[in-house]
Amino acid sequence: MKKGYYIHFQGRVSIGVSKKIDMQIEEFNQYYDLKEFEVETKSRTIVQRLLGLIPTASISRNYKEALDKLSNPDFVYVRRTVADKAYINFWKELKKRYPDCKIIIEIFTYPYDKDNFGKWNAWPFYFKELIYRPQLKKYIDRFVTYTDDKEIFGVPTICTTNGINVDSIEVVKGEYKENRITLIGVAYMQRHHGYERIIEGMRKYYQSVDHKYVVELLLIGEGPEKARYQELVGRYQLQKFVKFYPTMSGKQLDDMYDISDIALASFGMYKVGIYEKFGGLKTRECLAKGMPLITGCRIDVLDDNYKYVRNFSNNGQSVDIMDIIKFYEEIRSEGISKGEVANIIREFAVRRISMKSVMKPIIDYIEG
Numbered sequence: 001m002k003k004g005y006y007i008h009f010q011g012r013v014s015i016g017v018s019k020k021i022d023m024q025i026e027e028f029n030q031y032y033d034l035k036e037f038e039v040e041t042k043s044r045t046i047v048q049r050l051l052g053l054i055p056t057a058s059i060s061r062n063y064k065e066a067l068d069k070l071s072n073p074d075f076v077y078v079r080r081t082v083a084d085k086a087y088i089n090f091w092k093e094l095k096k097r098y099p100d101c102k103i104i105i106e107i108f109t110y111p112y113d114k115d116n117f118g119k120w121n122a123w124p125f126y127f128k129e130l131i132y133r134p135q136l137k138k139y140i141d142r143f144v145t146y147t148d149d150k151e152i153f154g155v156p157t158i159c160t161t162n163g164i165n166v167d168s169i170e171v172v173k174g175e176y177k178e179n180r181i182t183l184i185g186v187a188y189m190q191r192h193h194g195y196e197r198i199i200e201g202m203r204k205y206y207q208s209v210d211h212k213y214v215v216e217l218l219l220i221g222e223g224p225e226k227a228r229y230q231e232l233v234g235r236y237q238l239q240k241f242v243k244f245y246p247t248m249s250g251k252q253l254d255d256m257y258d259i260s261d262i263a264l265a266s267f268g269m270y271k272v273g274i275y276e277k278f279g280g281l282k283t284r285e286c287l288a289k290g291m292p293l294i295t296g297c298r299i300d301v302l303d304d305n306y307k308y309v310r311n312f313s314n315n316g317q318s319v320d321i322m323d324i325i326k327f328y329e330e331i332r333s334e335g336i337s338k339g340e341v342a343n344i345i346r347e348f349a350v351r352r353i354s355m356k357s358v359m360k361p362i363i364d365y366i367e368g
Contacts, residue, residue: 287345
């Protein structure tokens with residue numbers, strides 16, 4: 001049996017990323033002797049942190065300890081992090097020790113410059129990337145991408161999509177409500193989620209004379225954009241219709257989905273330079289749960305005419321709540337229950353986004 005290592009850099013900080021790591025490792029373990037470890041960032045003084053911002057300086061990590069943990073690997077699978085001198089030297093030394101080891105780095109968002117380095121305080125890391133990432137092609141065998149790019153930074157790619165363990169996710173329960181539509185957004189709230197577009201749309205809706213439905217929004221999770229959303233809700237006096245909740249998981253989160261009718265994907269992908277289709281992990285979870293989706297950027301596994309998704313423009317325009325209501329009414333007009341709709345969407349998820357199917361191109365490359 002081949003031996004591999006799953007390497008990440010503080011990948012367990014986010015619950016969503018941690019779930020994905022667990023699912024990938026579970027699938028790898030079907031074929032290989034796989035071990036996981038984290039390359040940790042060392043504690044630093046303020047002076048060391050400031051010096052580390054110099055473009056040619058490196059983020060202080062325990063690379064030596066990480067290399068010592070490796071023992072004759074056939075492959076390593078890695079979640080991408082910022083490229084700097086020490087990062088390049090890590091892969092250089094790994095290849096020197098184990099020249100036949102296949103180094104596979106997953107680029108979970110591409111292009112990622114605007115997403116990762118869009119804010120002014122991230123610019124020092126962007127300059128590091130510009131200097132050092134061209135050297136990756138000397139040592140990296142493949143990038144895994146969720147786009148159609150055949151090559152990134154001079155490195156051949158393995159093209160796949162995000163997947164999940166569908167069987168581990170509960171299908172939504174509950175019934176439709178009369179004259180009330182509940183939207184749900186679950187995320188570590190960042191710029192690319194763009195939920196302000198929904199909030200702006202709700203402001204306009206409740207300023208209108210005709211309120212055919214009570215439309216409410218449940219936002220679950222933390223993140224740097226949460227305070228902004230809360231400020232907008234307060235300014236527009238929408239507290240009655242927009243509710244915020246902390247990060248949830250398990251039955252507590254399942255219960256929130258059960259009382260909801262439509263799930264939100266991302267509405268701000270234009271901010272990070274993504275205008276084509278995307279394959280966020282959260283959309284997979286919603287499909288596995290059987291939730292209809294609204295999105296500001298087309299979803300990679302869904303055709304434009306898929307009837308349980310409504311696509312909105314990929315820009316900063318507010319979302320028309322009346323269009324969401326129309327989407328909801330189209331689903332209701334089928335004359336089937338919420339549970340039956342959920343089962344139809346779930347069956348689609350089993351066919352298209354199971355972890356086994358999306359990991360197959362990676363397994364095929366390791367075996368090749």
